[in-house]
Every structure is written in C-alpha cells, then in structure tokens.
Amino acid sequence: MTIEQLGRYRIDGILGEGAMGVVYRAFDPLLERVVAVKTIKFDASLSDRDSFERRFFREAKSIARLSHPAIVTLYDAGKADEVAYMAMEFLEGRELRQFIAESEPQSYARIAEMVAAVADGLDYAHRQGVVHRDIKPANIMVLDDGAVKITDFGIAQLQSGTKTMTGHMLGTPKYMAPEQIMGHPVDGRADIFSLGVVLYQWLTGIAPFDGDTVTTIMYRVINEGPVLPTRLQPALPPGFEAILARALAKKPEERYQNASELAADLRRYAELVSTGPILGLATVQPNKAPADPSDEPTVLLAHPFNDTRPLAPQSAPQVRPAKSGKSGKGLWLGLSALAVAGAAFALLPGDKGGDHPAAPLQPPPPTATPIAAETPPAEPKKPARVSLAIAPWGEVVINGEVKGVSPPLDDLELPPGHHEVEIRNGQSEPHRMTLELGPGESYKIKHKFK
Incomplete structure (x- = not known):
C-alpha cells in the first residue's frame, strides 16, 4: 500500500x-x-x-x-x-556502511576522529539516560561535509518492550554486547561494545564475531575473543589494539565505563601501547572474505543462551614466541600498562616453551640400603564415552562446564562416576539428566527440542 x-x-x-x-x-x-x-x-x-x-x-x-x-x-x-x-x-549523506564501501580508504587519524565523534554523541545520550542498543554502521550517517550522526535512538528499546516480545530482544547479533544477547540488563557500556565492533570492522575489513548462523555469531560474541587485529592488518598502530581490547571486553566492568573515555583514547591512539594480560583466544581465518556491510539487519531474536560459561575467558600464562614460520594462535590481550584507560592484544603462539628453567635433578638415594620393590600403581580407569544426538541444536553442559554445541559436537569422553548433564536451547526448556557411568561404558544422549 x-x-x-x-x-x-x-x-x-x-x-x-x-x-x-x-x-x-x-x-x-x-x-x-x-x-x-x-x-x-x-x-x-x-x-x-x-x-x-x-x-x-x-x-x-x-x-x-x-x-x-x-x-x-x-x-x-x-x-x-x-x-x-x-x-x-533530513540528512544529506550516506550510512557509514556505504561510506566505507564507496569511499577511498581513510587515514587512521580520520577513522579515530570519526569514531570518537560517535562516542561523544553516545556519551551525551547516556548522561541523559538514553541507551541506543543497536549501534552499527547502518545507524551511523556520514554527512556530505564529513560530520557523523547517530540515527534510530530508542527504536530498539521501543520494540523490545512490547508484551508480545517477552523473552526476546531486538538488535543486530554481530554488534550486540554479550549481556545484551543473554537478556541481562544493559546500560551505556553495551553501546560502547557495539561501537568497538564497528571500529574493529572498519580497521580490519572483517567483523570480529561472525558465523554462518545467528546462533554461531551469538555464541562467539559471548564465549570467544576476536582475531588479533594486526594479524589482519600488520600496519595497524598498536594504540588501536589497546582501545579495541578494552572496548570489546566480555564483562561490562572491564570495558570503558563511559563513552567519553573511549573518545579520549581514540584521539590519542598514537600514544597508546599494547602490552598486558591475556583476555581471550582467537583463531585466524586468513581466507575469510570481508564482512558484507549490507548484511546487517536488525532482527528479533529469542535468547539462545540464557546462561553459559563465564563471560570473560580465564587468564593464562604468557609463553615464549615461536620461531618464524611456525603456526600459532592469536591471543586477545588487555592493556595493563595504561594508567587512565586501555587494554590491548598480543600475539602469542601455541608452543610450550617457558621462561623458567627446569628444576635440577635430585641425586638418587644411596644404594647401600636395599629398597623394597614398590607395588605397581593401579591402572587408570578407562573413560566412559557419551555420544550425542541433539536436534536442532543444543549447548552441552557437563557438571556446570560448557563442553560445546551439538551439532557439531557428537562425542564426549568422561571419567567414570556421577555426572550432571544439561542440554540448553534458548527457545525451549533445558533438558537435564543425571548419569552414573562405569569404566569403558558407552551411553547415548538423544533429545529433540520442540
């Protein structure tokens, strides 16, 4: 009509x-x-x-x-x-996604200033008690004079507040903060996370959290860290890594606490460095095509993860860099060297070398005193095997620990004994059961969510 x-x-x-x-x-x-x-x-x-x-x-x-x-x-x-x-x-200009696709590459200083201007707008709105909830390139306009404007304030909140949408949320999965996906209360720090995703994608050409399905994207936002940006753009100034690591922290309390801090760091990115503790892991996919900025619709989603593993991955000890040419994994790092703000990444490979020498061997006991033969230790009990047949999908939690999503996960080895099992699918009630497994026993869990 x-x-x-x-x-x-x-x-x-x-x-x-x-x-x-x-x-x-x-x-x-x-x-x-x-x-x-x-x-x-x-x-x-x-x-x-x-x-x-x-x-x-x-x-x-x-x-x-x-x-x-x-x-x-x-x-x-x-x-x-x-x-x-x-x-x-009425705005004369283009959405940021069109601006990026159609314009000449921008300098790092120009990118930093444009994103800082968006952060300024968010900081002002947050101080007025308004949270956007759907920051993405399609909701940022670049005017013909080069200024930027945020659009669609309050629309996501208006839609997601209806009674007919209870248990759902509106947003764009690849730009949403973990707490937003999980249905937790959100504040301005969720917008900061989303703007961090926009910055990462602009700088690298690839979305930090992507996948073939909405469920995969949401799982990665909650549980996985992005690829180290300099693995994708080696010339990227390290200050951007410091900013991105803090903006994209899984826990809101580990992010910038207000958007003005983010804007300030963006305007001094050249002064920042990237050293600090490990915050997460990411695997590089060098053949992955750049994200299609046109494929970013705002959609209505049921929460696929009402509860999951802790939002921030556990810290791990740093390891010695690998020799040139050896494959490794990118580790998402937080910045601890900055006094005011910052968090960063570092690339640490997966070999097991360490900085501490092995402890010296102890001399053997005197041979003059006969030593009785020791009783050989009992053989370890053979693990039990659990196969999985879950439809259409389910997050598998064993004894409170997330083991993965099935499919593709279809087989688990568990030690003999008592195990509490929970299969989660955000659109249905969780499937729970208790297993008592003997050594070498095989058991099949088959469940179909309605």
Whole structure:
C-alpha cells in the first residue's frame, strides 16, 4: 500500500526499509522543510495497543531531549491511521556502511576522529539516560561535509518492550554486547561494545564475531575473543589494539565505563601501547572474505543462551614466541600498562616453551640400603564415552562446564562416576539428566527440542 500522507507530512518517496519500519522522504508544509519520517511497525493485540502508544510517546519525548551535533534531531512524533511515526531532520549523506564501501580508504587519524565523534554523541545520550542498543554502521550517517550522526535512538528499546516480545530482544547479533544477547540488563557500556565492533570492522575489513548462523555469531560474541587485529592488518598502530581490547571486553566492568573515555583514547591512539594480560583466544581465518556491510539487519531474536560459561575467558600464562614460520594462535590481550584507560592484544603462539628453567635433578638415594620393590600403581580407569544426538541444536553442559554445541559436537569422553548433564536451547526448556557411568561404558544422549 502506497502512503501519500502521514499527519501533516506529504510523503515524497522511500529512503529505506528495515525490520522496524519504513523511512520516507517527506515535506513539512507548516515549516516548509524536507524531513525524514520513520514509521514503526507494531503487531500486537488490541489490549497491547494502548501500552505501545504510551511507550512510543515516552520514547519520543526522551529522544527529543537529545540535542547534540552527533545525534539526529527529532522534530515531531504522532500517529495516523494506526501508523506510529517520527519526523526527524533530513540528512544529506550516506550510512557509514556505504561510506566505507564507496569511499577511498581513510587515514587512521580520520577513522579515530570519526569514531570518537560517535562516542561523544553516545556519551551525551547516556548522561541523559538514553541507551541506543543497536549501534552499527547502518545507524551511523556520514554527512556530505564529513560530520557523523547517530540515527534510530530508542527504536530498539521501543520494540523490545512490547508484551508480545517477552523473552526476546531486538538488535543486530554481530554488534550486540554479550549481556545484551543473554537478556541481562544493559546500560551505556553495551553501546560502547557495539561501537568497538564497528571500529574493529572498519580497521580490519572483517567483523570480529561472525558465523554462518545467528546462533554461531551469538555464541562467539559471548564465549570467544576476536582475531588479533594486526594479524589482519600488520600496519595497524598498536594504540588501536589497546582501545579495541578494552572496548570489546566480555564483562561490562572491564570495558570503558563511559563513552567519553573511549573518545579520549581514540584521539590519542598514537600514544597508546599494547602490552598486558591475556583476555581471550582467537583463531585466524586468513581466507575469510570481508564482512558484507549490507548484511546487517536488525532482527528479533529469542535468547539462545540464557546462561553459559563465564563471560570473560580465564587468564593464562604468557609463553615464549615461536620461531618464524611456525603456526600459532592469536591471543586477545588487555592493556595493563595504561594508567587512565586501555587494554590491548598480543600475539602469542601455541608452543610450550617457558621462561623458567627446569628444576635440577635430585641425586638418587644411596644404594647401600636395599629398597623394597614398590607395588605397581593401579591402572587408570578407562573413560566412559557419551555420544550425542541433539536436534536442532543444543549447548552441552557437563557438571556446570560448557563442553560445546551439538551439532557439531557428537562425542564426549568422561571419567567414570556421577555426572550432571544439561542440554540448553534458548527457545525451549533445558533438558537435564543425571548419569552414573562405569569404566569403558558407552551411553547415548538423544533429545529433540520442540
């Protein structure tokens, strides 16, 4: 159905369409100016409409309070023919995803300043009590004069707040913070994580958390660290690694605590260094194609992980670098050398060399005194084997420890004895069972989630 009028606004064309509605180019005859009008989709029962309308205008009032050079200005909000809409300033420019794809490569200083400007806008919004919840390249506009503006403030909160979406969240999985994916309360630090993902992707050409399915992406956001950026771009200044490591920390308390700190570090990236403790592991995939910036829709998702392993991987001792040519793993590092802010990465290979010499051998006991033959130690008990047949998928937790996702995980070795098993799938109740396994015993767990 073609819309020609919304309230007093004359609709002149479609600017874009997404999961949450359509954005139109429109004309305001009262003030004689071109505006952008965004309609908000809402599928709800009649009993929910009043609640939605109250939330809609409450969110509109919150957004209208935001007055900052890096945030799009909201002029008006209303409802016409059961369609809710917001009228905002019309921007001459391109989405950041288009800007990156179509423009000449930017200098590191220019990238740092543009992202810092976005961080400035986020810091202002957070201080007004407004969290964006869906920061991504498609929601950042680069104007023709080079300025940047954040769009779609409050829309994700408006949609995810409906009763019909209880237990769901709205966002873009590859840019969402771990706590957001897990359905935990979020604050401005979730936006900082998302902006860190945008920066990583801009600098390297590859999304830090990607996969063939939404479930894979979300699992990696929660449990895995990104590839060391200099493995993808060797010339990258180390200060960016320091910034990214802190912005992308799994635990909110380990990130920048406000966006102004992130902006400050971006503006002094050349002064920062990247040394510090290990925060996580990542495997390089050198043949992986760059992320397609057009494939970033905002979608409605059920939580696939209501609970999982600790958000921050456990620290590990550093090891001696490998010789040139030997394969290794990139380790995501946090920055401890900075006094104000920063966290960094370091690349540490997987061989087992260490910095500490082996302890000297002790001399054998005197041979003059006969030594009785010792009783040979008992042979270790043969492990039990558990096979898995889970449909469509499930996260396998044994005795509180995450073992992986099945499929592809289809076989486990467990020591004989008592084991508590839980198979999780965020769209259904977990499947729980207790196993008593004997030495060498085989057992098959077969379960299908509805």
